[in-house]
């Protein structure tokens with residue numbers, strides 16, 4: 001079983017959903033970004049998503065766009081992203097990269113998979129790559145054992161849910177709503193319905209992302225999903241902080257609250 | 270050569286690189302388009318609008334005095350500038366707006382650079398009673414203020430986009446974000462042959478009327494096919510529309526002219542095929558201006574409508590297979606050709622189209638006086654009067670007039686901005 005599979009299985013054995021935290025690499029700097037991710041893990045995050053900053057993030061709302069633009073203004077490279085993965089993987093957390101397709105395509109698909117494995121990375125989430133266009137990626141991930149996580153959405157037909165889940169490993173990423181990343185006041189019932197429809201076509205764990213920002217929402221999602229993914233709310237803590245250290249502490253404090261949330265939301269497994 | 274495979278690939282290019290959330294809408298659109306193609310009522314309604322509303326067919330005008338500067342070649346202008354709203358963009362917009370209504374959607378969104386596609390979309394939305402939101406890079410709202418006013422007069426909401434480089438590519442990102450959020454009610458009316466399948470195929474087919482008309486008109490006028498067809502290439506819709514009718518005519522050379530800005534060698538340009546490399550942007554694989562890391566490089570052109578770091582996937586394919594030739598035209602050369610057409614033919618072209626005119630001067634000289642060159646005059650220059658006045662205003666009125674007179678009188682070879 002992959003590192004990602006082990007972490008999800010351990011959470012399940014605990015009778016709770018896993019907590020997954022996202023931050024973009026290179027913000028506020030490569031070192032401080034990695035430190036914030038490490039602090040996140042120490043405060044209870046099980047799986048870290050390291051964002052690979054991209055110039056045209058069309059799945060992201062204003063919060064993540066801002067942090068990513070600042071990271072790119074500092075000339076964060078793909079090598080920096082891999083270094084961040086290496087740093088975070090040392091904590092023992094399952095460490096993933098979240099990346100739009102063009103930077104991976106440009107780096108070299110197989111080379112990226114190889115270097116991810118070498119850095120201790122467990123898998124990659126590809127928000128604008130579906131299995132339809134993933135031929136080279138399927139080969140590279142099969143060859144290296146890296147987990148590949150595709151997204152399903154409320155608009156996915158049952159045929160596409162089955163098709164997408166068949167090509168995933170590690171878990172299936174269920175987008176809670178139709179829209180881009182960003183905190184929302186409530187996570188709609190669409191998420192629960194999507195998880196139920198996805199369960200009908202796969203035995204893989206299903207993790208829910210988009211819009212979750214506080215412990216109550218985390219608890220709510222944890223009652224029906226195998227993992228709760230939080231991004232913009234963490235990024236917001238870094239953006240609002242007066243210093244990188246304060247940002248790291250604010251990220252850790254949020255992780256602590258969310259970790260309590262997923263435990264409150266524990267369900268019968 | 271002309272049809273993509275079932276999932277929208279032209280050779281290695283095209284396809285769909287989009288969030289899963291959009292897949293259902295793209296499938297729905299593909300089905301609606303395929304149905305509309307066979308549907309006589311749809312085709313009849315579109316043909317009616319194109320003739321009674323947009324003013325088609327657009328004429329072909331022989332540009333004799335301009336042709337003298339093109340090595341004496343016969344230069345024929347396909348007059349898309351005479352369409353309602355001032356460019357070829359209306360052809361595609363009317364088709365997609367009818368499809369929107371057919372799919373039961375009530376709202377359209379669009380990205381725009383020069384504002385021509387935004388104006389066309391706002392126009393069709395007013396006509397068909399659709400809500401309309403147009404995303405436009407903040408930098409472009411300033412360059413093309415007149416078109417912002419036109420869109421607002423037509424009842425559209427114009428949203429200036431302040432992310433990234435604040436130009437067309439960022440407007441497209443923002444439109445995609447809107448679409449993924451509101452896809453139930455909303456159609457994203459993409460304005461070029463870019464984006465995920467079926468857009469490159471569909472927009473080309475709605476623009477193909479340019480080439481179909483022109484092919485017949487040229488034969489009627491000259492008794493034969495043209496030797497070359499020239500068009501400017503931003504996303505590539507006016508070029509694909511005119512090329513489409515000539516793809517199977519092996520003897521007709523096809524030329525696409527990309528915006529070279531300050532010159533491809535300076536890095537400040539928008540020539541994706543000449544100066545870019547294969548990559549993925551805005552939902553399809555094609556040539557892209559990108560750095561070593563795969564980050565999109567900001568494009569530069571005096572022409573807002575060509576200021577885009579990508580290009581439609583079928584152009585990438587036509588380039589790789591050698592069926593079409595793509596060349597760069599600098600700002601300076603485009604503006605020289607702009608002025609030349611004003612002064613020799615009494616036609617103020619869009620600056621976008623002036624890139625095709627500059628290219629036609631070269632082709633005419635290369636092919637010689639016996640050649641016929643068909644140029645797609647994709648739009649009119651009303652929107653560009655400010656830009657042109659600023660450009661030419663760097664000299665005094667007398668100097669400007671003298672330079673213009675000289676360029677018209679001069680032997681043709683010396684008239685362009687670069688040495689020839």
Ligand SMILES: Cc1ncc(COP(=O)(O)O)c(C=O)c1O
Nearest residue numbers: 385503504505506507574621648
């Ligand atoms: C007059 C005119 N020509 C050309 C273009 C470029 O678009 P395309 O390459 O899709 O024809 C534009 C875009 O705004 C335009 O307004």
